[in-house]
Amino acid sequence: MILMINCAHGYEPxxxxxxxxxxxxxxxxxxxxxxxxSLRNTLVPFALSPPGRRYLVQVPGTSQSMLSxxxxxxxxxxxxxxxxxxxxxxxxxxxxxxxxxxxxxxxLKDPAxxxxxxxxxxxxxxx
Ligand code: HEC
Numbered sequence: 001m002i003l004m005i006n007c008a009h010g011y012e013p014x015x016x017x018x019x020x021x022x023x024x025x026x027x028x029x030x031x032x033x034x035x036x037x038s039l040r041n042t043l044v045p046f047a048l049s050p051p052g053r054r055y056l057v058q059v060p061g062t063s064q065s066m067l068s069x070x071x072x073x074x075x076x077x078x079x080x081x082x083x084x085x086x087x088x089x090x091x092x093x094x095x096x097x098x099x100x101x102x103x104x105x106x107x108l109k110d111p112a113x114x115x116x117x118x119x120x121x122x123x124x125x126x127x
Contacts (some may be wrong), residue, residue: 010071013078020065021075025125029083043079044086045122052118057100058108059115069100076100 011019018027025031038078047054056076057063073095080088108114112118 005052010068011054013071013084014082016067016071016075017079017083020067021061026082028113029068029079039079039083040085042115042119042122043076043084044088044092045088047076047088047092048081048116049118049122052122053095053099054103055108055111055114055118058106060108063104068097069104070097072100073097074093 010016024036025039026036031038043056046056057072062072062076065072067093072110076095080092
């Protein structure tokens, strides 16, 4: 019985990362210079604002994956703790399936421009 429940739930976040994301983002999230940006300094600042959270879900690698909204929520929660040089401030909200659903269906028109904008506002608010 327990085995069936585990199967229905699919893979753990780490396994989902390895199967769906690691090919581009590499094992520790540091990416490939000039092609795939490092996640290691962006996941935490982006997770702290609603537009940043929206981007983390809507970026094509996340939103167009084969994973369910629940799996994406668990994956992002794992990634922001396990692939980040910055630690998550206490009290940071975890992603829920409902939050992923609310952002996922909307297409992100220009990921690179959105990222650049978020980075500039994240830097300003830190100073
Ligand atoms: C085909 C390569 C590729 C795959 C596979 C991929 N990504 Fe990405 N990812 C990118 C690129 C390139 C970017 C930069 C934004 C853009 O141009 O889409 C990015 C950006 C991101 C970002 C935003 C972080 C930042 O600093 O901008 C997140 C979060 C992310 N990906 C999550 C995932 C997740 C989760 C998966 C697996 C379910 C995944 N990606 C699979 C290439 C990929």
